[in-house]
Amino acid sequence: xxxxxxxxxxxxxxxxxxxxxxxxxxxxxxxxxxxxxxxxxxxxxxxxxxxxxxxxxxxxxxxxxxxxxxxxxxxxxxxxxxxxxxxxxxxxxxxxxxxxxxxxxxxxxxxxxxxxxxxxxxxxxxxxxxxxxxxxxxxxxxxxxxxxxxxxxxxxxxxxxxxxxxxxxxxxxxxxxxxxxxxxxxxxxxxxxxxxxxxxxxxxxxxxxxxxxxxxxxxxxxxxxxxxxxxxxxxxxxxxxxxxxxxxxxxxxxxxxxxxxxxxxxxxxxxxxxxxxxxxxxxxxxxxxxxxxxxxxxxxxxxxxxxxxxxxxxxxxxxxxxxxxxxxxxxxxxxxxxxxxxxxxxxx
Amino acid sequence: xxxxxxxxxxxxxxxxxxxxxxxxxxxxxxxxxxxxxxxxxxxxxxxxxxxxxxxxxxxxxxxxxxxxxxxxxxxxxxxxxxxxxxxxxxxxxxxxxxxxxxxxxxxxxxxxxxxxxxxxxxxxxxxxxxxxxxxxxxxxxxxxxxxxxxxxxxxxxxxxxxxxxxxxxxxxxxxxxxxxxxxxxxxxxxxxxxxxxxxxxxxxxxxxxxxxxxxxxxxxxxxxxxxxxxxxxxxxxxxxxxxxxxxxxxxxxxxxxxxxxxxxxxxxxxxxxxxxxxxxxxxxxxxxxxxxxxxxxxxxxxxxxxxxxxxxxxxxxxxxxxxxxxxxxxxxxxxxxxxxxxxxxxxxxxxxxxxxxxxxxxxxxxxxxxxxxxxxxxxxxxxxxxxxxxxxxxxxxxxxxxxxxxxxxxxxxxxxxxxxxxxxxxxxxxxxxxxxxxxxxxxxxxxxxxxxxxxxxxxxxxxxxxxxxxxxxxxxxxxxxxxxxxxxxxxxxxxxxxxxxxxxxxxxxxxxxxxxxxxxxxxxxxxxxxxxxxxxxxxxxxxxxxxxxxxxxxxxxxxxxxxxxxxxxxxxxxxx
Numbered sequence: 036x037x038x039x040x041x042x043x044x045x046x047x048x049x050x051x052x053x054x055x056x057x058x059x060x061x062x063x064x065x066x067x068x069x070x071x072x073x074x075x076x077x078x079x080x081x082x083x084x085x086x087x088x089x090x091x092x093x094x095x096x097x098x099x100x101x102x103x104x105x106x107x108x109x110x111x112x113x114x115x116x117x118x119x120x121x122x123x124x125x126x127x128x129x130x131x132x133x134x135x136x137x138x139x140x141x142x143x144x145x146x147x148x149x150x151x152x153x154x155x156x157x158x159x160x161x162x163x164x165x166x167x168x169x170x171x172x173x174x175x176x177x178x179x180x181x182x183x184x185x186x187x188x189x190x191x192x193x194x195x196x197x198x199x200x201x202x203x204x205x206x207x208x209x210x211x212x213x214x215x216x217x218x219x220x221x222x223x224x225x226x227x228x229x230x231x232x233x234x235x236x237x238x239x240x241x242x243x244x245x246x247x248x249x250x251x252x253x254x255x256x257x258x259x260x261x262x263x264x265x266x267x268x269x270x271x272x273x274x275x276x277x278x279x280x281x282x283x284x285x286x287x288x289x290x291x292x293x294x295x296x297x298x299x300x301x302x303x304x305x306x307x308x309x310x311x312x313x314x315x316x317x318x319x320x321x322x323x324x325x326x327x328x329x330x331x332x333x334x335x336x337x338x339x340x341x342x343x344x345x346x347x348x349x350x351x352x353x354x355x356x357x358x359x360x361x362x363x364x365x366x367x368x369x370x371x372x373x374x375x376x377x378x379x380x381x382x383x
Numbered sequence: 384x385x386x387x388x389x390x391x392x393x394x395x396x397x398x399x400x401x402x403x404x405x406x407x408x409x410x411x412x413x414x415x416x417x418x419x420x421x422x423x424x425x426x427x428x429x430x431x432x433x434x435x436x437x438x439x440x441x442x443x444x445x446x447x448x449x450x451x452x453x454x455x456x457x458x459x460x461x462x463x464x465x466x467x468x469x470x471x472x473x474x475x476x477x478x479x480x481x482x483x484x485x486x487x488x489x490x491x492x493x494x495x496x497x498x499x500x501x502x503x504x505x506x507x508x509x510x511x512x513x514x515x516x517x518x519x520x521x522x523x524x525x526x527x528x529x530x531x532x533x534x535x536x537x538x539x540x541x542x543x544x545x546x547x548x549x550x551x552x553x554x555x556x557x558x559x560x561x562x563x564x565x566x567x568x569x570x571x572x573x574x575x576x577x578x579x580x581x582x583x584x585x586x587x588x589x590x591x592x593x594x595x596x597x598x599x600x601x602x603x604x605x606x607x608x609x610x611x612x613x614x615x616x617x618x619x620x621x622x623x624x625x626x627x628x629x630x631x632x633x634x635x636x637x638x639x640x641x642x643x644x645x646x647x648x649x650x651x652x653x654x655x656x657x658x659x660x661x662x663x664x665x666x667x668x669x670x671x672x673x674x675x676x677x678x679x680x681x682x683x684x685x686x687x688x689x690x691x692x693x694x695x696x697x698x699x700x701x702x703x704x705x706x707x708x709x710x711x712x713x714x715x716x717x718x719x720x721x722x723x724x725x726x727x728x729x730x731x732x733x734x735x736x737x738x739x740x741x742x743x744x745x746x747x748x749x750x751x752x753x754x755x756x757x758x759x760x761x762x763x764x765x766x767x768x769x770x771x772x773x774x775x776x777x778x779x780x781x782x783x784x785x786x787x788x789x790x791x792x793x794x795x796x797x798x799x800x801x802x803x804x805x806x807x808x809x810x811x812x813x814x815x816x817x818x819x820x821x822x823x824x825x826x827x828x829x830x831x832x833x834x835x836x837x838x839x840x841x842x843x844x845x846x847x848x849x850x851x852x853x854x855x856x857x858x859x860x861x862x863x864x865x866x867x868x869x870x871x872x873x874x875x876x877x878x879x880x881x882x883x884x885x886x887x888x889x890x891x892x893x894x895x896x897x898x899x900x901x902x903x904x905x906x907x908x909x910x911x912x913x914x915x916x917x918x919x920x921x922x923x924x925x926x927x928x929x930x931x932x933x934x935x936x937x938x939x940x941x942x943x944x945x946x947x948x949x950x951x952x953x954x955x956x957x958x959x
Binding site for chain 2: 103104106107120122123124125126127128129130131132149150219224236238320324325326338339340341342343344
């Protein structure tokens with residue numbers, strides 16, 4: 036028996052050391068090899084980059100301020116200067132219709148909205164706003180939910196019960212109705228919302244960001260808490276406890292790294308959801324406030340022009356579809372990369 | 384409206400009774416109005432080729448709330464109530480300016496007030512029956528007026544009747560104020576003070592007679608019997624209202640209550656306005672309810688030769704304006720108020736309101752073609768102060784500097800519908816141009832109007848969008864109601880002087896004009912014109928435009944007439 040052990044040790048010593056495989060690296064490689072997910076990532080990044088270039092487009096290419104009404108303005112179409120708002124024809128001359136798409140990037144490429152503003156420039160600025168709110172609220176939501184879930188799952192007992200019931204209460208509210216209620220109330224505060232040293236004006240993008248972040252906390256909290264409850268009884272956690280590790284160390288060094296994959300998988304999906312929620316709230320008038328633009332507000336602006344200038348609504352609609360599609364596909368890819376067994380299970 | 388909001392409510396008054404929210408929800412529609420129209424014209428009353436019969440179908444986006452005539456305060460029901468009910472007096476039932484004339488209806492003549500203008504003795508017509516066959520008697524009017532206080536209705540119209548001050552929803556005894564003599568067929572109304580507008584108030588549907596047996600409480604969706612040529616067969620706010628002929632009706636005064644042409648009038652609810660337009664284009668219905676604002680992107684179709692002959696555009700005696708909060712900085716400063724008046728781009732507001740065919744820029748309170756109206760616009764570029772020709776930004780900026788209010792934050796409150804929101808954004812743009820830091824505060828229509836009226840909220844806004852449509856054609860209905868000192872009711876949702884503007888000198892002029900209205904209307908109107916200009920100079924508002932209204936009808940409708948008080952006269956049209 037001793038001889039066998041010696042041979043084995045000798046063989047081990049002779050064998051070249053196996054390089055440790057970082058699970059994140061492995062996940063990254065799996066994601067890299069997922070061409071559909073990578074295409075989605077490229078599309079999403081493209082949308083982000085194009086949106087970030089909004090000021091450049093507005094000031095250097097279109098030469099327009101998309102936040103200022105321009106009802107008496109003019110532009111150039113086929114070399115001729117024409118008014119942005121065109122009076123109706125016939126005998127009655129009823130109504131004023133904004134100019135349609137010119138297909139000229141320098142002059143109202145996608146036409147004007149009902150206030151004479153450049154739709155293309157507003158679309159890019161709207162992308163910045165929608166992405167900022169979508170990503171911002173998803174990150175805030177995930178951070179808050181993760182910390183809360185860690186505390187609830189780790190300490191258990193009364194703490195877990197209280198936090199979980201609080202989440203149940205938030206979850207019980209219809210999401211849009213709740214957001215509309217909060218948004219409407221906050222809009223009647225002429226000088227914004229003050230909580231201690233924090234002051235947010237009524238037109239601030241922080242309001243929709245925080246509202247949306249708040250309403251989705253339970254959606255992240257629940258799966259993360261479930262994972263914490265599983266991890267907290269694992270051997271390596273008990274080993275750390277036996278070595279006298281502090282609660283903070285246990286939470287953030289032992290448990291968090293083992294539940295963070297849940298958050299990472301959820302994040303793109305939550306971003307997609309928050310972007311849709313922002314669009315819905317802004318469409319309903321309680322999200323982003325004028326003259327700021329978001330894809331939701333632009334769709335709302337275009338809803339009264341569907342018969343004559345449908346592109347005012349269609350263009351931001353397409354952007355929302357592409358962004359959400361990209362994020363959902365990317366989210367699936369991230370999940371497959373981080374938990375390949377899930378794919379096997381799903382695939383049978 | 385492509386903008387403009389046309390309110391189905393007359394005036395834009397709200398009161399403290401229970402249906403205030405429901406009524407307010409109807410405000411805010413957009414309206415546009417236009418000028419001439421192809422075949423527009425407002426008065427052709429010739430009945431050549433007229434024929435009775437058929438069902439006239441109106442499509443309306445939503446119903447008008449509670450149907451009790453003592454309480455309902457919407458154009459939508461009033462257009463039907465004038466065909467089913469009568470008052471002592473009535474606005475002449477014809478199109479055009481003659482339609483503003485008061486004529487006797489159930490009274491045989493217009494009495495001359497006695498007792499210093501405080502007593503009216505009406506001789507009541509005999510032989511008139513309600514649609515349930517019951518004979519109409521003078522004592523029915525007592526119940527009608529008492530119901531104003533017990534239902535309740537907008538009691539401010541009839542608060543001057545003796546005994547009214549003791550009335551409430553719990554009970555009302557007007558035996559001293561409204562004295563009926565069923566044997567002599569007379570009705571005596573005693574007022575506590577002369578009221579030069581009393582005939583106008585009696586011509587409103589609140590004062591239309593109902594049987595004495597009618598409940599003193601709200602009848603909900605059941606409309607009590609009336610005496611007009613039609614009667615209510617049914618009303619369901621979720622589906623439709625149906626009016627059929629009143630078998631007991633006989634014409635007693637064609638000027639006040641002529642017979643109608645259609646056998647049946649149906650108003651259907653629930654479609655989008657865009658769908659209503661499509662249905663009328665296809666002759667599947669006869670009228671897009673004229674309180675429903677046709678979406679701006681459907682107007683181009685109506686411009687086509689195919690439909691333009693079926694479109695009628697008429698100017699409304701209405702104002703679209705921004706009230707400036709005179710209680711707080713910066714607009715407690717006259718120069719600041721005048722500054723934004725110089726900077727307001729009324730051309731832009733008109734475009735939002737549907738363009739020059741549907742809105743006319745204005746600077747003053749009284750609308751055109753109104754008693755006491757004399758064109759006046761001091762806030763314009765150039766030297767012609769009779770009309771607005773352009774902004775004067777230099778003057779505006781100079782005034783802002785002089786006022787010491789430059790850089791102040793300004794909250795522009797408005798309703799959240801497309802048109803009101805667009806107007807608010809334009810106001811923000813105009814304010815920013817002259818050095819203010821403006822933001823919008825958008826509230827749903829049902830909240831916005833009571834919100835800006837209530838002084839509890841006065842620290843939360845500086846500029847508030849609003850619109851006003853006449854209750855009846857008297858200058859006081861604009862000037863006294865909207866800018867008079869007596870129209871400020873602190874802590875109330877019914878305080879129509881939104882700007883809280885009160886100038887004692889101007890108020891004294893208003894009081895003088897009111898006192899002269901009955902005895903010397905010409906002199907009174909002359910004073911009202913001075914008041915109008917004086918208020919305009921004090922700039923409690925930024926007046927934007929006077930809207931026009933579109934009526935869109937099917938090709939089978941003939942005999943269109945537009946009455947300044949009731950707008951389209953539904954039953955005076957025939958179907959062919």
